[in-house]
Amino acid sequence: MKKLTEQEIQSKLEQLEGWEYKDDALDTSFQFENFKEAFSVMVRIAFEAEAQQHHPEWCNVYNELQISLSTHDADGVTEKDFKLAHSIEQIVDSGE
Known part of the structure; x- marks a missing residue:
């Protein structure tokens, strides 16, 4: 999987509210x-x-969940991270 450029990442982040x-x-x-x-x-x-065979780094303290996604094999962010981020958004949205 190809590591995305910062410009590609910033463009794709426009589709994910609350992610940076x-x-x-x-x-x-x-x-x-x-x-x-x-x-x-x-x-x-x-x-x-x-x-998805892609696992987040995360931390939970009481009612807060912090998530970090990167593709270790690519040493950065790839399409795989965005796919999982969108899935996470759907899961969180369906539970609220």
């Missing part, structure tokens, strides 16, 4: 009503990530 490009990764965070809701969404994301 930093430290060679796509980053975002979500806040939920409580820990149970945050963890439930994490489980749904985990199943989708496994299906």
Whole structure:
């Protein structure tokens, strides 16, 4: 998978509200009503990530979920990251 240029990344980020490009990764965070809701969404994301064979770096503290996506084999952001980011958005939106 080809690493995207910063210009390509910035252009694609226009389709993802709340995501930003930093430290060679796509980053975002979500806040939920409580820990149970945050963890439930994490489980749904985990199943989708496994299906796509692309796994996020993430951190959960109580009701907040922080996610970072990059393709380690490409040493940066690829189409794979954007595909998973869009899937994550659909999962989060369906749970609210």
